[in-house]
Amino acid sequence: MSINKFAVYHKAKSNFAYLTTDNKVHIKIKCAKNDADNVYLIFGDKYEWHKKQKIKMKKISTDNEFDYYGIKVFIDSKRLSYYFEIEKHHKIYSYTNFGFFDNIKQDEAYLFVFHFPYLHFEEKNNTPTWVKNAIFYQIFPERFEIGNPEYKDYVNAKWEEKPKYNSFHGGDLRGIINRLDYLKELGITALYFTPIFKAPSNHKYDTIDYMEIDPHFGTKKDFKELIKKAHSFGIKIILDAVFNHTGDKFFAFQDILKNQENSKYKDWYYIKKFPIDLEYLEKKRKEKGWKDWYIDEKTGKNILPYETFAHTQHMPKLNLFNKDAKEYILNAVKYWTKEFNIDGWRLDVADEVPQSFWKEFRKVVRDINKDAYIVGEIWSNSENWLNGDQFDAVMNYGVTYLCTQYFAENRINSIEFLEGINSLLMKYQEQTNFSMLNLLDSHDTARFLNKCNFNEEKHLLALTFIMTYIGAPMIYYGTEIGMDGEHDPDCRKGMIWNKNKWNMKYYNYIKRLIRIRKENIELQEGEFIPHFNKKLLSFERIYKNNKILVIINNSKKEIRYKLENNYTQELITNKIIKKEIILQPYQAAILK
Incomplete structure (x- = not known):
C-alpha cells in the first residue's frame, strides 16, 4: 500500500520552514498518522548540490490525523535547498515543491526542490526573551x-x-x-x-x-x-x-457627523452613504421594534450608513489605509x-x-x-x-x-x-x-x-x-x-x-x-513532551538534561502511577516520592 499522498504537506518559508533563535532552519513535514516508516531530508546549497546531505528526520509530534516530522539544520553558505524522501514498506517516495516524483535527476533537482533562498538572520522571528519566563x-x-x-x-x-x-x-x-x-x-x-x-x-x-x-x-x-x-x-x-475602531465621540467621527460629505475626515472611516443621521436611525429602530441595534429583522441587514465593530453603532470602523x-x-x-x-x-x-x-x-x-x-x-x-x-x-x-x-x-x-x-x-x-x-x-x-x-x-x-x-x-x-x-x-x-x-x-x-x-x-523554557494515556493527563518539560513530569488526574477515580527512578520529589506538596505515586480524584502532581 502506498502512502497517503494527499495528507503530505510542507511549505517553504512558513511555520514549516523558519529560522530559529540559534540561526538554524527548522524544517517540518506533515504526513498521515502512522503512514510513514521513516522520513528523510535531502538538503544542500543549490549552487553546490553535489555536496547535498541526507539526514533522518524525527517524529516530533502527532495529533488525531497527522504525524509531524522535524529537524533543525544549518548550512554554511546560508543558502538552503531541500526535498523529502518518505519511506513506507521499503519504498521511497520523493516529495518536492512540485509534488511527488518517482525518479529525481539530481543534476536537475535544484529546479523543483524547496528553497530557503538565503538565510537572512536579521529577518528571523525575534520574540522578547522575557515573555516565556x-x-x-x-x-x-x-x-x-x-x-x-x-x-x-x-x-x-x-x-x-x-x-x-x-x-x-x-x-x-x-x-x-x-x-x-x-x-x-x-x-x-x-x-x-x-x-x-x-x-x-x-x-x-x-x-x-x-x-x-x-x-x-x-x-x-x-x-x-x-x-x-x-x-x-x-x-x-x-x-x-x-x-x-474608535468611539463615535472621537473627534474625527464627530466632524463627519457635523460636516457630512464635506468633512476632511470622511475617509478615516468606511462610510457607505451620506447623510448620517443617527437620531433618525434611532427613531426608526424604535419604531420597528428592532432588538439588535440597527439590524433589519426581516432582511438581516445592518442599516447603519457606515461600517462598525460588530453591529455596534458607537464603534465606527477606522480605515487604516488612509494615510492621515x-x-x-x-x-x-x-x-x-x-x-x-x-x-x-x-x-x-x-x-x-x-x-x-x-x-x-x-x-x-x-x-x-x-x-x-x-x-x-x-x-x-x-x-x-x-x-x-x-x-x-x-x-x-x-x-x-x-x-x-x-x-x-x-x-x-x-x-x-x-x-x-x-x-x-x-x-x-x-x-x-x-x-x-x-x-x-x-x-x-x-x-x-x-x-x-x-x-x-x-x-x-x-x-x-x-x-x-x-x-x-x-x-x-x-x-x-x-x-x-x-x-x-x-x-x-x-x-x-x-x-x-x-x-x-x-x-x-x-x-x-x-x-x-x-x-x-x-x-519556562523546556521542551514539551506529551505522554498519551487515556486514564490521566501527563507530559514532561525537558530543559537540557533536566526533566519535570506533570501528572493530572481529571477523574473521579484514584490512579496509581509508576515512576522512573529519576523522579524523587513532588513539588506541590514537597513530598519525597519513590517508585509510585497515588493520585486522588482531581489531583495533580509536579515531579522532579
Missing part, C-alpha cells in the same frame, strides 16, 4: 480597586454590586498602584490592562482620545508613577489598544511606547485590521523598545500574523477551548486533549509557542470556575496545566481568590479585598504554582 495578570481597571475614594459623580453602583453593562464602580490607577505590593507577593511579573485611554464606557473600548488617560482612572502622572513602581518590582506593563488616520494612530503608539516606557501592547480585534498596518506598527514599536511584547486578540488560527513581521503572539484561545472541553466539560479524553495541543503547537514557530499568552478566561468570557460548574478541583487542575505548559500563563484578576462570574458583564465584578471572603485554598495553591514555575527553568 513571565507570569501575567489581567486587570479590568474599573473593577480592580478604588485608590481615590473621594466623590466621583459618574459612579452609579456600589463596589460589591452585581455589575451591569453601563455600571461604574470607581476603580482607578491609584487603586492599582496601591495593590502592586499584593501582586508582587503573589508572584506576578507582568500586568495587562484593558484600555485606559479616554472613553465614555466602563470598558473603554470606545476610544475618544488616544492621547489621554481616562479621567475616571486618573492622570498621566498617576500612570507614570504606576509604571515606575511596577518596574521597581520587576513587573512589566502591557497596554490594550483599539485600532480597529494611520499616521495619527502610529504617533499615539510612539508617544505611549517612548514617553511612558511601557513594555508592550495587546491589540484588540487584531484580525480585522490591515496586516500592512501591523507590519508598520511592529517597526514603530520595536524601533523604540526592542523587547516590547506585541500580542494580538485573535480567537482562531493565527499563522498569518505570527511569522515575525507582525505579532509575537496571540491570546491563546485555542488552549482555552481545549481546557474547557477537557477539564470543565469532560467532552474529550486526555489523548484527544494532547492531540489538540500538539496540533496547536505545530501551527506556529517554536519561538512563537514560547511567547503565547495562555489563559483560561478573560473579560470577554465567563470565568472558568463557572464553566466547571463550580467544581473547584477541576478548575485548579486546569490552572496547573496552564502554569506548567509552554508559553506565558495569564491569571484573570480575582481567579487567585476564587472569584466567579458568568459572561460579560458578570465576569467583571469588583475585586474582593476582604480577606474573610477569599477562598484561601485557591490563593495558596495558585501562589504555590507560580513559585514552582518561577523556580524551575524546565517549566
Whole structure:
C-alpha cells in the first residue's frame, strides 16, 4: 500500500520552514498518522548540490490525523535547498515543491526542490526573551480597586454590586498602584490592562482620545508613577489598544457627523452613504421594534450608513489605509511606547485590521523598545500574523477551548486533549509557542470556575496545566481568590479585598504554582513532551538534561502511577516520592 499522498504537506518559508533563535532552519513535514516508516531530508546549497546531505528526520509530534516530522539544520553558505524522501514498506517516495516524483535527476533537482533562498538572520522571528519566563495578570481597571475614594459623580453602583453593562464602580490607577505590593507577593511579573485611554464606557473600548488617560482612572502622572513602581518590582506593563475602531465621540467621527460629505475626515472611516443621521436611525429602530441595534429583522441587514465593530453603532470602523488616520494612530503608539516606557501592547480585534498596518506598527514599536511584547486578540488560527513581521503572539484561545472541553466539560479524553495541543503547537514557530499568552478566561468570557460548574478541583487542575505548559500563563484578576462570574458583564465584578471572603485554598495553591514555575527553568523554557494515556493527563518539560513530569488526574477515580527512578520529589506538596505515586480524584502532581 502506498502512502497517503494527499495528507503530505510542507511549505517553504512558513511555520514549516523558519529560522530559529540559534540561526538554524527548522524544517517540518506533515504526513498521515502512522503512514510513514521513516522520513528523510535531502538538503544542500543549490549552487553546490553535489555536496547535498541526507539526514533522518524525527517524529516530533502527532495529533488525531497527522504525524509531524522535524529537524533543525544549518548550512554554511546560508543558502538552503531541500526535498523529502518518505519511506513506507521499503519504498521511497520523493516529495518536492512540485509534488511527488518517482525518479529525481539530481543534476536537475535544484529546479523543483524547496528553497530557503538565503538565510537572512536579521529577518528571523525575534520574540522578547522575557515573555516565556513571565507570569501575567489581567486587570479590568474599573473593577480592580478604588485608590481615590473621594466623590466621583459618574459612579452609579456600589463596589460589591452585581455589575451591569453601563455600571461604574470607581476603580482607578491609584487603586492599582496601591495593590502592586499584593501582586508582587503573589508572584506576578507582568500586568495587562484593558484600555485606559479616554472613553465614555466602563470598558473603554470606545476610544475618544488616544492621547489621554481616562479621567475616571486618573492622570498621566498617576500612570507614570504606576509604571515606575511596577518596574521597581520587576513587573512589566502591557497596554490594550483599539485600532480597529474608535468611539463615535472621537473627534474625527464627530466632524463627519457635523460636516457630512464635506468633512476632511470622511475617509478615516468606511462610510457607505451620506447623510448620517443617527437620531433618525434611532427613531426608526424604535419604531420597528428592532432588538439588535440597527439590524433589519426581516432582511438581516445592518442599516447603519457606515461600517462598525460588530453591529455596534458607537464603534465606527477606522480605515487604516488612509494615510492621515494611520499616521495619527502610529504617533499615539510612539508617544505611549517612548514617553511612558511601557513594555508592550495587546491589540484588540487584531484580525480585522490591515496586516500592512501591523507590519508598520511592529517597526514603530520595536524601533523604540526592542523587547516590547506585541500580542494580538485573535480567537482562531493565527499563522498569518505570527511569522515575525507582525505579532509575537496571540491570546491563546485555542488552549482555552481545549481546557474547557477537557477539564470543565469532560467532552474529550486526555489523548484527544494532547492531540489538540500538539496540533496547536505545530501551527506556529517554536519561538512563537514560547511567547503565547495562555489563559483560561478573560473579560470577554465567563470565568472558568463557572464553566466547571463550580467544581473547584477541576478548575485548579486546569490552572496547573496552564502554569506548567509552554508559553506565558495569564491569571484573570480575582481567579487567585476564587472569584466567579458568568459572561460579560458578570465576569467583571469588583475585586474582593476582604480577606474573610477569599477562598484561601485557591490563593495558596495558585501562589504555590507560580513559585514552582518561577523556580524551575524546565517549566519556562523546556521542551514539551506529551505522554498519551487515556486514564490521566501527563507530559514532561525537558530543559537540557533536566526533566519535570506533570501528572493530572481529571477523574473521579484514584490512579496509581509508576515512576522512573529519576523522579524523587513532588513539588506541590514537597513530598519525597519513590517508585509510585497515588493520585486522588482531581489531583495533580509536579515531579522532579
